[in-house]
Amino acid sequence: MTFPKIGNLAPAFSLTNQCGEKVSLKDFRDKSNVVLYFYPKALTPGCTTQACGIRDSAADFAKTSTIVLGVSPDPEAKLQRFIDKYELNFDLLSDEDHKIADKYGCWGLKKFMGREYMGLLRTTFIIDKSGRLRHIVDKVKTKTHDVDVLNWIGENLD
Numbered sequence: 001m002t003f004p005k006i007g008n009l010a011p012a013f014s015l016t017n018q019c020g021e022k023v024s025l026k027d028f029r030d031k032s033n034v035v036l037y038f039y040p041k042a043l044t045p046g047c048t049t050q051a052c053g054i055r056d057s058a059a060d061f062a063k064t065s066t067i068v069l070g071v072s073p074d075p076e077a078k079l080q081r082f083i084d085k086y087e088l089n090f091d092l093l094s095d096e097d098h099k100i101a102d103k104y105g106c107w108g109l110k111k112f113m114g115r116e117y118m119g120l121l122r123t124t125f126i127i128d129k130s131g132r133l134r135h136i137v138d139k140v141k142t143k144t145h146d147v148d149v150l151n152w153i154g155e156n157l158d
Contacts, residue, residue: 003105003123003136010036010125010133011103015071015093018079023069023091029131033066033157035149037124037140038106042074042082042092046122046142051088053146058089060146064153065129071095073120106138124149128157 004011014024028034037054039047054061054068061068070092072079079092093100098120101107106123109116124137126149135152137145 003138004103004125004133006133006136008133009131010034010127011100013100013103015095015100016076017091017093018076018083020076023093025127025131028067028127028129030129031065033064033129033153034127035061035066035068035124035153036071036104036127037068037122037145038071038095038101038104038120039122040072040120042072042078043085047072048082048086050122050140050142050145051082052086053143054090055086055088057146057150060150064150064157066153066157069093071100073098073101126152126157 012025014022017023039050041047068090073096074094075096076094079094095101098107101120106121108121110119122140124140125133126135128134
């Protein structure tokens, strides 16, 4: 899989959130920067650490006119449980058939404990207000993800 090209328009998407409501990238055009982060599985330790960091940095994301959207192959009901359990304050989107992960180049071969399988590769895409892909983080550190992304936005986006 290959990532979309930085500088191009980010691949369009429409997915349902934890409430079954449709969320599309075009909804944020000319309004907000978008942090689109793909994570493997709700309610697991690394994904929880990453999501709680974003939750705790909500005010800082708001100051930079940035919304955060998390995407995983989990069904809507599991996403709602994740939000409820950890009081998450941003939308999680369901990509059960991984079509959007495919478009963004982050569905691929994974290795874990000697086993190989296809799955979601933890990746973050930063999209500016005009809908252009500005940055890709493909080596995500779950513990510092929110700070790393905020630092990049602060140095590179208006």
